[in-house]
Amino acid sequence: MTTALRLEKITADNFDAAIGLTVRPDQERLVAPVLKSLAEAYVHPDTAWPRLILDGDRPVGFLMAFLDIDFAGDGTGTDIRSGLWRLNIAAGEQGRGYGRFAVESVAAEIRRRGGTRLTATWHPGEDGPEGFYLGLGFRTTGEMSGDQTVGELELG
Secondary structure: OOOOEEEEEOOOOOHHHHHOOOOOHHHOOOOOOHHHHHHHHHHOOOOEEEEEEEEOOEEEEEEEEEEEEEOOOOOOOOOEEEEEEEEEEOHHHOOOOHHHHHHHHHHHHHHHOOOOEEEEEEOOOOOOOHHHHHHOOOEEEEEEEOOEEEEEEEOO
16 A cells, blocks of 8 residues: 555546456455446445545546435434445455555545444455454444344544
8 A cells, every 4th residue: 555545426437447357256245346336436425425546547446325315224314424335445455454444434425414423334254344344443333224234433
């Protein structure tokens, strides 16, 4: 990892680079492909925040945050949350701090918007990313979102 890490909006100029990012084959069942995330961002433009992760000019990952959603989905608006929706670090780029940079970037955006916690979900199991999230300070909430564990990081 270099000090030239940055996020970029997905544009026509970097679209092919973004959708070309793939995780390791053993992780494909754990995270949706970037193309699906971009399609979801298209249909949820008010809440999705997709970004390409670059190290210098080299694409190394993709993240998509969700901002101010009704997490319970019950229409009451009593459980508004923001957090990390997707995180795809390219197969050959893992273990270099890019995932940490992604989480820190989403945390900074949530703080900028006045938020105090970052929610993330992940597939449970020893081959999943739970250790990564817990190592960053996330705590499980005891909730499940579909078949995924819900965790939160206090941004205080």
